[in-house]
Amino acid sequence: MLKQFATKKANGFDWVDITDPQHDEIHDTAKKYHLHEALLEDSLQSDHLPKYESMETYVFIIFRIHTEAKIREADTVQQLTHKVAIFYSEDFVVTIHRKAHKFLDGLAEDVAKGKCTSSFHLLNNIVKGCLTTYDIPSNELLRGLEYYEDQIFLKKRNVPLLKGLYFLKRKTDLLRRMLILSYDIVDNIDAEKGDVNTRDTRDLYVRMQNIFDALSENTNHLLNIYFNVSSQRTNETVRILTVFSVFFMPLTFIVGIYGMNFEFMPELHHHLGYPAVLALMAVITIAIYFWFRRKGWL
Structure with a gap:
C-alpha cells in the first residue's frame, strides 16, 4: 500500500x-x-x-x-x-x-x-x-x-x-x-x-x-x-547423602557379618547376643555423630 x-x-x-x-x-x-x-x-x-x-x-x-x-x-x-x-x-x-x-x-x-x-x-x-x-x-x-x-x-x-x-x-x-x-x-x-x-x-x-x-x-x-x-545445591545434596552413607556403612558391615548364619559363629547362641549387637550399633552411631560434630560437618 x-x-x-x-x-x-x-x-x-x-x-x-x-x-x-x-x-x-x-x-x-x-x-x-x-x-x-x-x-x-x-x-x-x-x-x-x-x-x-x-x-x-x-x-x-x-x-x-x-x-x-x-x-x-x-x-x-x-x-x-x-x-x-x-x-x-x-x-x-x-x-x-x-x-x-x-x-x-x-x-x-x-x-x-x-x-x-x-x-x-x-x-x-x-x-x-x-x-x-x-x-x-x-x-x-x-x-x-x-x-x-x-x-x-x-x-x-x-x-x-x-x-x-x-x-x-x-x-x-x-x-x-x-x-x-x-x-x-x-x-x-x-x-x-x-x-x-x-x-x-x-x-x-x-x-x-x-x-x-x-x-x-x-x-x-x-x-x-x-x-x-x-x-552448590548439588554439592550440598551429595554431602548430606554422604553423611547418611557413613552412618550406615559400619552398621551394614555388622549386619552382614552376623547375617551369614554359620553354625559355629561366636555369640550366635548367646541369649544376650541380639541386644548386645544392637547396643554396639547404637554406640557406633553416636560415636560417628559426635565425630562429625567435632569436625564441623554437621
Missing part, C-alpha cells in the same frame, strides 16, 4: 510511505526518484541487518525496530525486530516496510500539521521513533532479570530457570547487536547537519546502548551465578 504523506508543493519535500510493498509500487517509486535496483533488493530482504549507505544524490538506510508482538520464546532477528528501509535526500523521503507501525502514523500527523520543516528533520524523527521502540522492551527485560535474580537468590524451591535465562540472554544480546549496528546511522545524521533534534536522537541512542550493555552484562553474570548456585 502506497501513501504520500507529504508533497514538495505543500511541505517542501515528498514523503512516500510503502507498506507491504508490491512490485509495481516499488518500481514506479524507484523510477520516479532514480533509486538503485540493488538497494531496492536490500529493502525487500526481511532479515537484512541495519546499514547506512551514501549514494551520489541520496542516502539509503535500513533500521531494525523492535516488534510489537509478544513472543515469549523469540530469539531470532525476524521474531524480535522488523525492518524499515529509508531513502533520503533533500527533496524526498521514501520509507518501505512490510507492516504498519504506529510511530510512522504519528509522524504523518506531524507532517500534516507542519511540524517537520524539512526532509532531514523528518529523517531524524523517523530514526528517533525507531530507537524509541526499544524503550519498552528494555524495561521488560529488566523486569525479567529482576525476576530471575529473585528466584535464584531468595527462593528455595527448585524452579526450572535455565530455559527462561537462555531466552532472556538471547533477546538482550540480539537487541544490543541491532543497536551497535545502527551506530553509523545515528552518527551520520548527527554530523554536519546536526542540531538540537539530532543531539536528542544521539542521546536516546546512547541511553539505549548503555541500558542494553548493562542488561547483557548482568544477564551473563546471572547465568554464571545460576550455574554456581546449582552446583
Whole structure:
C-alpha cells in the first residue's frame, strides 16, 4: 500500500510511505526518484541487518525496530525486530516496510500539521521513533532479570530457570547487536547537519546502548551465578547423602557379618547376643555423630 504523506508543493519535500510493498509500487517509486535496483533488493530482504549507505544524490538506510508482538520464546532477528528501509535526500523521503507501525502514523500527523520543516528533520524523527521502540522492551527485560535474580537468590524451591535465562540472554544480546549496528546511522545524521533534534536522537541512542550493555552484562553474570548456585545445591545434596552413607556403612558391615548364619559363629547362641549387637550399633552411631560434630560437618 502506497501513501504520500507529504508533497514538495505543500511541505517542501515528498514523503512516500510503502507498506507491504508490491512490485509495481516499488518500481514506479524507484523510477520516479532514480533509486538503485540493488538497494531496492536490500529493502525487500526481511532479515537484512541495519546499514547506512551514501549514494551520489541520496542516502539509503535500513533500521531494525523492535516488534510489537509478544513472543515469549523469540530469539531470532525476524521474531524480535522488523525492518524499515529509508531513502533520503533533500527533496524526498521514501520509507518501505512490510507492516504498519504506529510511530510512522504519528509522524504523518506531524507532517500534516507542519511540524517537520524539512526532509532531514523528518529523517531524524523517523530514526528517533525507531530507537524509541526499544524503550519498552528494555524495561521488560529488566523486569525479567529482576525476576530471575529473585528466584535464584531468595527462593528455595527448585524452579526450572535455565530455559527462561537462555531466552532472556538471547533477546538482550540480539537487541544490543541491532543497536551497535545502527551506530553509523545515528552518527551520520548527527554530523554536519546536526542540531538540537539530532543531539536528542544521539542521546536516546546512547541511553539505549548503555541500558542494553548493562542488561547483557548482568544477564551473563546471572547465568554464571545460576550455574554456581546449582552446583552448590548439588554439592550440598551429595554431602548430606554422604553423611547418611557413613552412618550406615559400619552398621551394614555388622549386619552382614552376623547375617551369614554359620553354625559355629561366636555369640550366635548367646541369649544376650541380639541386644548386645544392637547396643554396639547404637554406640557406633553416636560415636560417628559426635565425630562429625567435632569436625564441623554437621
